[in-house]
Amino acid sequence: MNAAAGLRDIIKTEDIWKTFGSNEVLKGVNIRVPEKRISAVIGQSGTGKSVLFKTIMGMMKPDRGRVWFQDTELTALKKEEMIAMRKRFGYSFQNAALFDSMTVEENLAFPLKEVLRIKNPDEIAGRVKELLEWIDLPGIESKRPEELSGGMRKRVGVARALMMRPEVLFFDEPTTGLDPVLSETINNLVVRVNRELHLTCVMITHDIPAAFRIADAIAFLDQGRVVAEGSPQEVVQSDHRMVRDFLRISFNGIRK
DSSP, X not given: OOOSTTOOEXXXXXXXXXXETTEEEEXXXXXXXXXXXXXXXXXXXXXXXXXXXXXXXXSSXXXXXXXXXXXXXXXXXXXXXXXXXXXXXEEEOTTOOOOTTSOHHHHHHHHHHHTSOOOOHHHHHHHXXXXXXXXXXXXXXXXXXXXXXXXXXXXXXXXXXXXXXXXXXXXXXXXXXXXXXXXXXXXXXXXXXXXXXXXXXXXXXXXXXXXXXXXXXXXXXXXXXXXXXXXXHHHHTOOOHHHHHHHHXXXXXXXX
């Protein structure tokens, strides 16, 4: 998905295949993710987008093919090495995946305590406060997830993914279930993560207009294969029938 010449690829996949029983989900996927840019993976439901994410992050092993992060082949790492490497990735879940039994502060502190093994309560409280202020939700440390609106939970989920200060942040359907106003807030937060924190952002989204507005690079996945990729301008000019039909419907007839 390298949208512009001269950009360094931070992630790339080479001929990734993944099958579950008789269901071939990924069929030779090759993508490139430019460093410190926003990339989007789009396509119909059930085309392998989430499986691709989990394969890149080492949560699933591909049947064949290779995944690279910078100069390291992730698919060649031992389990312990991959676990250590995964600390450089953040993942913002579709439903935020907050622990209902914990307060907001406890949710945000969890990766610091359990993964980074930070024990200093002042350091933990300081980092929680700093991130809550950054996402424009100051003072909600003592609230529980059920006390938050859907948009607030989404933002707290992003904050938790940022607690470990990753180099790459994956967003899985960041605007699902939100109205247009809240969706715009979350899309703008993705842009802030990229621009202000200088992180590489990779998102799965069905919000096609937003993807074409904020992403620097787009890959269109159809039936387990990348059928169009490049800059938004390049993808919108694709001659692939599925891409043309999908975009025409998504943009409500804007393409002829």
